[in-house]
Amino acid sequence: MPADTTPGAAAATASLAGIQNVPGVPKPDPILVGSSISRSxxxxxxxxxxxLEVQRGVITALIGPNGAGKTTLFNLLTGFDVPDSGQWQLNGKPLHKVPAYKVARRGMVRTFQLTKVLSKLTVMENMRLGATGQRGEKFWSAPFRSLWKTQEDEITTRAEDLLTRFKLDAKSEDFAGSLSGGQRKLLEMARALMVDPELIMLDEPMAGVNPALKQSLLGHVKSLRDEGRTVLFVEHDMDMVRDISDWVVVMAQGTIVAEGTPQQVMADQAVIDAYLGTHHDTDISEADETEVEAAADAELDQEADRG
Known part of the structure; x- marks a missing residue:
């Protein structure tokens, strides 16, 4: 487990104790359960x-080589794509064929590898849009501000608190399009919390983020777990995976090939094969080595003749 002494980390360690590191292993208290999910x-x-089962209250990393199907699986689970087959449930309630906005209302929200901020709206306006159930958005009540002003004030206060937490309060009246890539990642994460979700899915949260903001993002992801939320994230940075994840799920060619703690999966042969190829550790004979060297020398000679 990561070297983290926060209460959330301790609870995560306890909840995962004794679980086998095999693909699709049942969890003691899964928040998300999916079966027979396919997309071609x-x-x-x-x-x-x-x-696939995602344990409640922990940080789970979803890793795998490029093209493994990680983002496609995210899209399916969150209603941004439709599967060919499969069923999945959040807190025991089915999400199959549920549109993305309703998935968010049920407590499962996501961010994107390429940020989806509304660049021509201010940071604060982006945050307000993240809140659900706004009475001012309904046709019959929109003309009567007295019906929704109190709720809007509460939403604004919550947005201000989150922007302060994510150190974006000084940017609240700036256009979202003026933010740096890292700041947009922070804004997406803060906006996702306007829904007060149980499960937050982050698609490569560190992609394109400069080192100065990376540590800040890492801290925010850990704080989500410490609040009792569940985090499922896609990531290629193995140092980050080792640092913050409590459990790791490995995909390769669309399937789950391994699960376990970061230490377990990094030593798993199926993971090594997925990243490096199944024959990466095969010994080469002296005769084979001589043949390879001779072929390389011949190619160099041909290049020299052509030159």
Whole structure:
């Protein structure tokens, strides 16, 4: 487990104690459960997940080489794409064929690898839009400000608190399009919390973020767990995975090939094969080595003749 002594980390460690590190392993208290989820594009099967459970209250990393199907799985689970088959539930309630906005209302929100801020609105306006159930958005009540002013004030106060927490309060009246890439990531994470979600799904939260903001983002992800929320994130940075994740799920060619603690999966042969190829550790004979060297020398000679 990560070297973290926060109460959230301790609770996560306890909740995962004794779980086998095998693909699709049942969890003691899963918040998200999916089975037989598949999605094909033409002749390519991008996702073929037999079973997946995400433990409540922990940080789970979803890793794998490029093209493994991680983002496609995110899109399916959050209603941004439709599967060919499969079922999944949040807190025991089915989400299959539920549109993305209703998935968010049920407590599962996501961010994107390429940020989706509304660049021509201010940071504060982006935050207000993240809140759900706003009476001022309804046709019959919109003309009567007295019906929704109190709620809007409460939403604004919550947005101000979150912007302060994410150190964006000084930017609240700036256009979101003027923010740096890292600040946009922070804004997306803060806006996601306007829904007060139980499960937050982060798609490569560190992509394109400068080192100065990376540590800040890491701290914010850990704080989500310490508040009792569940985090599922896609990431390629293995140092980050080791640092903050309590559990790791590994995908390769659309399927889940391994699960376990960061230490377990980093030593798992299926993970090594997925990242480096199944024959990366095969010994080469002296004769084979001589043949490879001779072929390379011949190619160099041909290049020299052509030159």
């Amino acid at each position: 594009f033409g002749g390519l099967k991008a996702v073929d997940v037999e079973h």
